[in-house]
Amino acid sequence: MSATKGASRREFFQGITTGAVGVAAAGYMGGANLAAAQATNQICTEKLTVLNPLGTAPPVILKPQAPRLDTLDGKTIYLLSNGYPNSQNVLYEMVDWFKANYPKTTFEYRHMPSAMSGRADPAIWEEMKEKADAMILGIGH
Numbered sequence: 001m002s003a004t005k006g007a008s009r010r011e012f013f014q015g016i017t018t019g020a021v022g023v024a025a026a027g028y029m030g031g032a033n034l035a036a037a038q039a040t041n042q043i044c045t046e047k048l049t050v051l052n053p054l055g056t057a058p059p060v061i062l063k064p065q066a067p068r069l070d071t072l073d074g075k076t077i078y079l080l081s082n083g084y085p086n087s088q089n090v091l092y093e094m095v096d097w098f099k100a101n102y103p104k105t106t107f108e109y110r111h112m113p114s115a116m117s118g119r120a121d122p123a124i125w126e127e128m129k130e131k132a133d134a135m136i137l138g139i140g141h
Contacts, residue, residue, distance in 0.1 A: 072102050074105070075106070075133040075134065076131050077133065077136065078132045078135045079091045079108070079135075079138060080111075080112065080128075080136070081111045082137065082138060088109075095109050
């Protein structure tokens with residue numbers, strides 16, 4: 001149980017440690033420095049404005065899922081890899097499994113050139129728009 005709401009245990013103890021060190025340092029050094037600051041009238045009275053960097057999250061807009069296919073027979077399904085290293089291995093296995101279990105269905109494997117780009121080649125999207133009845137996106141990490 002944490003005394004600071006929302007803080008992790010580590011953050012809580014770091015805060016206690018930092019605070020304790022700060023109080024100890026102020027007690028050790030503060031007496032002379034505070035007296036010197038008061039004597040020369042250098043005490044800071046300026047106010048600081050602190051802003052919350054978290055901001056406000058945008059509202060979540062729900063979108064319905066695409067309707068399911070009534071059957072896979074006679075359909076063309078594309079399996080698209082997102083380009084992470086070795087993610088294609090899982091998709092190759094999936095293609096083999098689907099071909100063995102759904103012999104009347106055509107399965108096509110495509111690979112994005114780079115996971116960092118986050119986008120497939122536009123030619124792949126155009127091909128899928130024309131030929132695909134469904135697409136399975138394999139996201140690896």
